[in-house]
Amino acid sequence: MSKTVYIIDVESGNLQSLSNAIKRIGNYDIKFIHNAEEFKQYDSQIEKLLFPGVGNYGHFVKEIHARSLTDPINAYIKSGRSLMGICVGLQAFFKSSEESPEAEFEGLGYLDFSLTKFNVEDPVFKARGMKKSVPHIGWNHVSEITVGGEPIAKDTSLYGINSVNKYYFVHSYGAILTPELKAGVVNKYGKEQGWDFAFARYGSEEFLAAIKYKNFFATQFHPEKSGIAGLKVIKNFLEGNQFPTIQTADIETHDNTEVTLSGLSRRIIACLDVRSNDDGDLVVTKGDQYNVREETDGGESKVRNLGKPVELATRYYNQGADEVTFLNITSFRNSPLKDLPMLQVLSKAAETIFVPLTVGGGIKDMIDPETGATVPAVKVADLYFRSGADKVSIGSDAVVIAENYYANNKQKTGTTSIESISATFGNQAVVISVDPKRKYVASPSETTMSTIKIEDPARYGPNGEQYCYYQVTSQGGRKVHELGALELCLACEDLGAGEILLNSIDHDGSNQGYNLELLQQIKRNVSIPVIASSGAGVPKHFQEVFELDCGIDAALGAGLFHRGEYTVNDVKRYLQQEANMDVRLDDN
Numbered sequence: 001m002s003k004t005v006y007i008i009d010v011e012s013g014n015l016q017s018l019s020n021a022i023k024r025i026g027n028y029d030i031k032f033i034h035n036a037e038e039f040k041q042y043d044s045q046i047e048k049l050l051f052p053g054v055g056n057y058g059h060f061v062k063e064i065h066a067r068s069l070t071d072p073i074n075a076y077i078k079s080g081r082s083l084m085g086i087c088v089g090l091q092a093f094f095k096s097s098e099e100s101p102e103a104e105f106e107g108l109g110y111l112d113f114s115l116t117k118f119n120v121e122d123p124v125f126k127a128r129g130m131k132k133s134v135p136h137i138g139w140n141h142v143s144e145i146t147v148g149g150e151p152i153a154k155d156t157s158l159y160g161i162n163s164v165n166k167y168y169f170v171h172s173y174g175a176i177l178t179p180e181l182k183a184g185v186v187n188k189y190g191k192e193q194g195w196d197f198a199f200a201r202y203g204s205e206e207f208l209a210a211i212k213y214k215n216f217f218a219t220q221f222h223p224e225k226s227g228i229a230g231l232k233v234i235k236n237f238l239e240g241n242q243f244p245t246i247q248t249a250d251i252e253t254h255d256n257t258e259v260t261l262s263g264l265s266r267r268i269i270a271c272l273d274v275r276s277n278d279d280g281d282l283v284v285t286k287g288d289q290y291n292v293r294e295e296t297d298g299g300e301s302k303v304r305n306l307g308k309p310v311e312l313a314t315r316y317y318n319q320g321a322d323e324v325t326f327l328n329i330t331s332f333r334n335s336p337l338k339d340l341p342m343l344q345v346l347s348k349a350a351e352t353i354f355v356p357l358t359v360g361g362g363i364k365d366m367i368d369p370e371t372g373a374t375v376p377a378v379k380v381a382d383l384y385f386r387s388g389a390d391k392v393s394i395g396s397d398a399v400v401i402a403e404n405y406y407a408n409n410k411q412k413t414g415t416t417s418i419e420s421i422s423a424t425f426g427n428q429a430v431v432i433s434v435d436p437k438r439k440y441v442a443s444p445s446e447t448t449m450s451t452i453k454i455e456d457p458a459r460y461g462p463n464g465e466q467y468c469y470y471q472v473t474s475q476g477g478r479k480v481h482e483l484g485a486l487e488l489c490l491a492c493e494d495l496g497a498g499e500i501l502l503n504s505i506d507h508d509g510s511n512q513g514y515n516l517e518l519l520q521q522i523k524r525n526v527s528i529p530v531i532a533s534s535g536a537g538v539p540k541h542f543q544e545v546f547e548l549d550c551g552i553d554a555a556l557g558a559g560l561f562h563r564g565e566y567t568v569n570d571v572k573r574y575l576q577q578e579a580n581m582d583v584r585l586d587d588n
């Protein structure tokens, strides 16, 4: 007989993936609880309650209060039944957060501390002339808290969380272990009082990655997005499996592996450009400098068809991709809201893929051609999150927004897609996809955009130009704007974007390696994570990009994977074995 798992749903991001993860683990039914009445209705039957939250702390806590869920949750915990919090669901157990300091946003207060933001000016990064990217996005280790080298809780039992696997984190605020919090963890909330903790490190900052207090347990990372390793944690919680200590997993490690400055492993993303082909089927395609049509000797050239989106995405997940990105590259064609082409792709993909999924293409205020109604971007994004997306990527609309931002002296309106989506779902959910094209200039005075000096004479422009900048484009490279890639990224960061997916039309599909000068220009000037994209042809290109002295956060590949020249695992093995780089190899 199937058991029922109850999930608190206060409309805060992607719960579809959590529910998919639970279904994958075993024979469970899932019921969502939206308010106090529903809680009351199910209360006597609930034995396993999940408390997931994504994004903005204030939004989440406010919703919990507004739906009168605080008292039933407290009473549930007091009754001794099991609860598992995830991400903001962990943060809600603290008293407050710097993210939303207003008194109305008080948390449940089980731990008498306030959450704080990661420090962009982290000294270990500063010493290398870099900034630490915030949000903290990616795969990190989780360890026991030690004092003087000794674990403070020797018989900790955090549902099989172990220190060899990596888990997926995405957050800007956390329970950062200040001396005060660490002392509290050791004394006030120690083992004797029934608490267990595990921590992770981001740069020089340590923070609580998991907490357990009697029957409640919470993780700052997303187990439903942490591959097999994460599914095991959920399974152990649901089955009540206890472990004597933080486990050492039985997976391969490499002796000389680096310890990265951030603590995160090198993140590898597989990207699928999706569009309808000439027969109307949704296919994965891949362009050269954004041209996705096959070369033909005369006659009609066809859209390149490299496979089916869900099939390929699942393949890359099984090969060890740390993230999968879907881009609807013909999104400028209007579709009725209910038929947004990627909704089905996402919900199918989210059934079998347990790493983060990003979707891009057409994220903007739109007019539904069927009803004529205006649909705000935040609603479009919500539909994608509900189908299983963790992040949305905004391309063309970001260009328009940045142009308006500069035209209005950097005034924020609060109404743009970037602002509205990040206010509701958190800035970690908003990726900006940049499609820049090199423009040569003889001198920096020819433009108001920030230029790059070209060092190698072999790379000067056709008329000997020694400078260039990168003009951004929209609508898949069709429209060129008088705006530089750096200027675009700075505007979007200020408006609340959480990550930059930096393509390069000049390098796209070239197999010649990433556009290193462009990546350096952007990464040195922003504080949010930057994903390198366009040009990867061999595993060494991934090594090159991670070795840049600006600290690139992730590297994306498309063509080399689609054409079957390399698997994601080939790239990771290469990075591990040839470059001693830290990569995530999933548990099995």
Ligand code: 1PR
Binding pocket: 271, 272, 273, 286, 287, 289, 290, 291, 292, 327, 328, 329, 330, 331, 332, 360, 361, 362, 363, 393, 394, 395, 396, 397, 433, 434, 435, 474, 475, 476, 477, 503, 504, 507, 508, 509, 510, 511, 533, 534, 535, 536, 556, 557, 558, 559, 560
């Ligand atoms: O503008 O918000 O509607 O979003 C449209 C999205 O579609 C944007 O993210 C834009 O980058 C993308 N897009 C539009 N046209 C194309 C095209 O190729 N004709 N693809 C396109 C962009 C670039 C990368 C590619 C890398 C790696 N694709 O995603 O995967 O360059 O390729 P490689 O490893 O093979 O070199 P909106």
